[in-house]
Amino acid sequence: MSGEAELLKKRxxxxxxxxxxxxxxxxxxxxxxxxxGSRYGFGIKHVNCIKPLDRFAPLPCSPxxxxxxxxxxxxxxxxxxxxxxxxxEGIEGKARYMVVLEADGVKVGVPADEIVGIFPKPRELKSCxxxxxxxxxxxxxxxxNVESFLRSEAxxxxxxx
Amino acid sequence: MTVLEEGMLEQLLxxxxxxxxxxxxxxxxxxxxxxxxxxxxxxxEELFREAHSLKGAARAVELERISETAHLIETIFSKIKSxxxxxxxxxxxxxxxxxxxxxxxxxxxxxxxxxxxxxxxVNGVLSGSSSEDAEERSITPSPKAEEPKPRxxxxxxxxxxxSKLDLLMERVGELVTLRVTVEERVKEAIRILRSFERIYRxxxxxxxDEFKEAISExxxxxFNLRADCFDISSLTKxxxxxVKSLRLQPVSFLFNSFDRMxxxxxxxxxxxxxxxxxxxxxxxxxKILEELREPMAHLISNAIxxxxxxxxxxxxxxxPEEGVVKVAARSQGDKVLIEVEDDGRGxxxxxxxxxxxxxxxxxxxxxxxxxxxELLRLIFKQGVSTAEEVTEISGxxxxxxxxxxxxxxxxxxxxxxxxxxxxxxxTLCLPMTIVTTKVLVVKVGGAMFGIPASFVERTLLVKxxxxxxxxxxxxxxxxxxxIELVPLAWLLEMGEPEIEEEEFKAVIISSGSRSVGxxxxxxxxxxxxVVQGFERPLLRVRNVLGAAISADGRIITVLxxxxxxxxxxxxxxxFKGKPEKPEPKTILVVEDSxxxxxxxxxxxxxxxxxxxxxRDGAEAKEIxxxxxxxxxxxxxQMPNVDGFELTAWIxxxxxxxxxxxxxxxxxxxxxxxxxxxxxxxxAYIVKSGFDHEKLLETIKRLI
Numbered sequence: 001m002s003g004e005a006e007l008l009k010k011r012x013x014x015x016x017x018x019x020x021x022x023x024x025x026x027x028x029x030x031x032x033x034x035x036x037g038s039r040y041g042f043g044i045k046h047v048n049c050i051k052p053l054d055r056f057a058p059l060p061c062s063p064x065x066x067x068x069x070x071x072x073x074x075x076x077x078x079x080x081x082x083x084x085x086x087x088x089e090g091i092e093g094k095a096r097y098m099v100v101l102e103a104d105g106v107k108v109g110v111p112a113d114e115i116v117g118i119f120p121k122p123r124e125l126k127s128c129x130x131x132x133x134x135x136x137x138x139x140x141x142x143x144x145n146v147e148s149f150l151r152s153e154a155x156x157x158x159x160x161x
Numbered sequence: 162m163t164v165l166e167e168g169m170l171e172q173l174l175x176x177x178x179x180x181x182x183x184x185x186x187x188x189x190x191x192x193x194x195x196x197x198x199x200x201x202x203x204x205x206e207e208l209f210r211e212a213h214s215l216k217g218a219a220r221a222v223e224l225e226r227i228s229e230t231a232h233l234i235e236t237i238f239s240k241i242k243s244x245x246x247x248x249x250x251x252x253x254x255x256x257x258x259x260x261x262x263x264x265x266x267x268x269x270x271x272x273x274x275x276x277x278x279x280x281x282x283v284n285g286v287l288s289g290s291s292s293e294d295a296e297e298r299s300i301t302p303s304p305k306a307e308e309p310k311p312r313x314x315x316x317x318x319x320x321x322x323x324s325k326l327d328l329l330m331e332r333v334g335e336l337v338t339l340r341v342t343v344e345e346r347v348k349e350a351i352r353i354l355r356s357f358e359r360i361y362r363x364x365x366x367x368x369x370d371e372f373k374e375a376i377s378e379x380x381x382x383x384f385n386l387r388a389d390c391f392d393i394s395s396l397t398k399x400x401x402x403x404v405k406s407l408r409l410q411p412v413s414f415l416f417n418s419f420d421r422m423x424x425x426x427x428x429x430x431x432x433x434x435x436x437x438x439x440x441x442x443x444x445x446x447x448k449i450l451e452e453l454r455e456p457m458a459h460l461i462s463n464a465i466x467x468x469x470x471x472x473x474x475x476x477x478x479x480x481p482e483e484g485v486v487k488v489a490a491r492s493q494g495d496k497v498l499i500e501v502e503d504d505g506r507g508x509x510x511x512x513x514x515x516x517x518x519x520x521x522x523x524x525x526x527x528x529x530x531x532x533x534x535e536l537l538r539l540i541f542k543q544g545v546s547t548a549e550e551v552t553e554i555s556g557x558x559x560x561x562x563x564x565x566x567x568x569x570x571x572x573x574x575x576x577x578x579x580x581x582x583x584x585x586x587x588t589l590c591l592p593m594t595i596v597t598t599k600v601l602v603v604k605v606g607g608a609m610f611g612i613p614a615s616f617v618e619r620t621l622l623v624k625x626x627x628x629x630x631x632x633x634x635x636x637x638x639x640x641x642x643x644i645e646l647v648p649l650a651w652l653l654e655m656g657e658p659e660i661e662e663e664e665f666k667a668v669i670i671s672s673g674s675r676s677v678g679x680x681x682x683x684x685x686x687x688x689x690x691v692v693q694g695f696e697r698p699l700l701r702v703r704n705v706l707g708a709a710i711s712a713d714g715r716i717i718t719v720l721x722x723x724x725x726x727x728x729x730x731x732x733x734x735x736f737k738g739k740p741e742k743p744e745p746k747t748i749l750v751v752e753d754s755x756x757x758x759x760x761x762x763x764x765x766x767x768x769x770x771x772x773x774x775x776r777d778g779a780e781a782k783e784i785x786x787x788x789x790x791x792x793x794x795x796x797x798q799m800p801n802v803d804g805f806e807l808t809a810w811i812x813x814x815x816x817x818x819x820x821x822x823x824x825x826x827x828x829x830x831x832x833x834x835x836x837x838x839x840x841x842x843x844a845y846i847v848k849s850g851f852d853h854e855k856l857l858e859t860i861k862r863l864i
Contacts, residue, residue, distance in 0.1 A: 057715075060705065071716055078696075
């Protein structure tokens with residue numbers, strides 16, 4: 001095998017590796033979105049996809065944090081307003097995107113106004129007294145613990161007439 | 162011994178399992194008949210053969226322990242046959258124990274049963290009669306045992322793996338969606354063709370002829386396509402119906418499986434119970450049958466445990482000692498009604514009241530105010546039970562709640578009829594098949610909602626004068642009954658409904674025995690959809706069953722009729738009807754085609770208009786001069802006097818010229834439109850198929 005081929009192969013192997021997040025300074029990566037006047041970050045391994053929020057319907061008789069239900073590749077996906085759950089004040093008007101979060105088989109869309117970007121998770125987070133928020137970064141990004149958010153009782157809707 | 166490939170063995174085991182279940186079912190059935198004295202000697206022969214076949218089949222798939230258990234049962238039967246043993250209670254129990262053992266092994270694998278313990282029990286009993294039985298108990302088949310005659314299997318029947326049917330069903334579901342999409346596409350193509358035709362009429366250059374030819378070719382192509390599409394549609398429909406019917410099974414499969422349970426339970430409780438079954442040939446989707454097993458078992462055990470009294474109690478109450486638990490099925494349109502009825506003591510509403518209070522479901526004031534019917538409905542709530550103590554089978558207070566949930570998931574409903582001292586009857590109403598659901602799509606506050614069509618009694622146009630107030634409730638009269646009327650927007654918490662001054666559309670829905678009218682902004686269409694239930698975190702949403710994706714990709718929120726009825730009867734909103742009483746408007750429909758005429762007449766009448774019809778312009782003229790009409794809807798092409806002529810005549814008539822005229826045609830043509838407006842028509846409508854929305858809208862605008 002020629003030296004060039006060897007080099008290319010080596011390089012290919014290197015690129016084929018998933019990015020070793022934990023080894024990077026700052027730890028895991030988070031995807032950050034603007035939701036209303038706030039910034040929210042979710043661990044990217046829990047972000048299933050980001051889609052324009054075009055086809056959704058409001059869901060009657062549901063709590064205010066339920067933004068509606070959306071058509072996600074032919075399946076109905078609930079939309080949960082994370083801002084409403086965390087801050088008590090919800091997103092205003094129509095959101096442009098839905099961020100589909102997934103953990104432990106639970107799949108939920110979170111409406112968002114703007115995609116900010118992907119960043120390493122800040123090492124230092126100011127703690128918040130919320131069961132599913134890991135903390136707030138220096139620039140005010142609220143880092144959500146997606147697993148506990150999706151399993152949280154706070155977003156369960158189970159109501160009888 | 163041949164080593165079977167793993168996949169093949171797996172398949173074989175599946176086949177064996179269903180065969181074994183059938184043998185067990187038949188043995189149970191015959192044993193019960195023998196016990197009741199309804200079968201004679203020949204049944205013993207059958208029993209022996211069933212057990213023998215079971216043994217052979219088990220050995221074929223190398224399930225030795227099942228085979229051996231079957232062998233023990235077979236031996237018991239052979240001894241009874243040869244009169245060395247009699248069919249005592251002890252022996253009957255022993256056979257059942259063996260059958261249960263086999264069922265357990267089928268379910269949990271061969272280690273799930275103490276075969277050795279069972280074998281020594283059986284041998285103990287047998288040795289009392291004969292000593293050679295011990296050696297009979299071997300794995301090798303007894304050469305003396307006669308080969309069972311194979312059961313005649315009809316050559317016209319074959320067994321099919323259920324999972325294959327399920328897969329087929331799923332695919333058909335997709336095909337149905339696809340069919341609708343293709344139909345939409347063809348409509349779109351026709352629309353595009355129309356715009357080409359319009360362009361053609363307005364171009365005036367050298368290419369006109371070529372263009373014309375290209376258009377006719379396109380037209381031929383599209384119309385052929387449409388014809389093919391119709392064929393595909395009707396075929397798809399047939400396939401869908403066919404696959405649905407493949408999955409239908411008679412309820413006897415379900416009902417027969419309760420024989421043992423009834424017998425065992427009655428015995429344990431020291432009660433005498435006759436189990437009656439009716440409507441056994443009624444068919445239901447097998448998935449629904451499967452899902453019904455648990456709720457039915459619960460209702461039946463409730464009937465025996467809570468309902469049927471002890472023989473002494475019954476005697477005292479002047480009833481026959483033997484109680485009756487009856488299950489019955491019958492179809493009603495595309496629904497199946499299943500009843501579980503007993504002639505026991507009925508439900509003690511006072512106990513329900515106490516239990517509900519104890520569990521904190523209702524307050525004391527509410528409890529005291531509650532009527533019988535409302536109390537009865539409480540039994541379906543979690544935590545309410547009339548049982549004094551918790552037993553293995555029922556009385557946990559979650560049972561009826563689970564029954565309710567299950568039936569609701571199957572898009573059915575539960576009704577209960579209580580006759581204190583005389584018995585109790587639960588009626589489950591279920592769809593015969595599942596997969597797609599027909600929903601009536603209604604519009605409220607700009608959003609689309611689907612109401613499962615099987616719950617829709619009818620749709621109607623309500624005029625203000627038909628709305629009555631009855632002790633604080635708003636009602637309309639429908640079939641001589643006062644039906645509570647509630648704006649759907651209010652039930653769905655979409656804000657306060659506007660005060661209704663004009664007529665509005667309503668849907669009457671019924672669930673169980675109760676009906677309500679829902680006022681909506683508009684009735685859109687009926688649509689076949691696949692209703693998707695919500696998943697965590699949306700475990701249960703009030704008034705909403707799930708959502709479906711419409712053929713055009715939009716989301717239709719599918720409402721829960723049972724909840725809607727409950728919500729409506731809970732809240733008491735009111736309408737303010739307009740005091741004065743406007744006369745219904747009279748419309749004259751002029752149309753030479755009898756089909757179109759009848760269709761238009763029916764539609765307009767259903768929206769509350771008085772309708773007169775004329776076959777052509779000449780007849781229309783006569784009617785107009787004799788009767789006061791508020792509006793004329795006329796076709797253009799007609800014999801004698803056509804639409805243009807009629808319009809011109811009306812518009813030039815001194816007494817009639819104020820009457821609005823709508824010209825309706827099935828082909829759009831700019832020239833016609835221009836001509837129509839020139840002669841004074843107030844509107845010109847191109848209508849396609851059954852879409853009458855535009856016509857209704859225009860009529861509303863003009864009068």
